[in-house]
Amino acid sequence: MVQGKWNITIKTPMGEKSGVLDLKTEGMALTGSLFSAEYQAAITDGKVVGNKLSWSAKITEPMRMNFKFTATVEADRISGVAKHLLGKATFTGTRA
Numbered sequence: 812m813v814q815g816k817w818n819i820t821i822k823t824p825m826g827e828k829s830g831v832l833d834l835k836t837e838g839m840a841l842t843g844s845l846f847s848a849e850y851q852a853a854i855t856d857g858k859v860v861g862n863k864l865s866w867s868a869k870i871t872e873p874m875r876m877n878f879k880f881t882a883t884v885e886a887d888r889i890s891g892v893a894k895h896l897l898g899k900a901t902f903t904g905t906r907a
């Protein structure tokens with residue numbers, strides 16, 4: 812099950828960043844938000860196919876960036892990649 816809150820860690824060029832991914836599903840549609848102490852971003856264009864997820868998110872702090880996420884959920888673990896203009900960052904997490 813994909814839906815719920817996930818504590819994630821994103822490995823960025825500026826070090827590891829922690830955040831919370833709050834996912835909601837309705838059929839194959841995925842919505843929710845990604846937030847940390849520094850930012851909050853709404854999830855857009857989200858899709859769920861089996862245990863594979865994809866979505867987009869935009870942040871404005873510390874700088875304006877668009878991200879395209881892909882992830883896989885296995886039991887109480889999530890992992891994936893966030894692609895952005897400057898490259899990509901991997902992330903992992905566990906169900907909150």
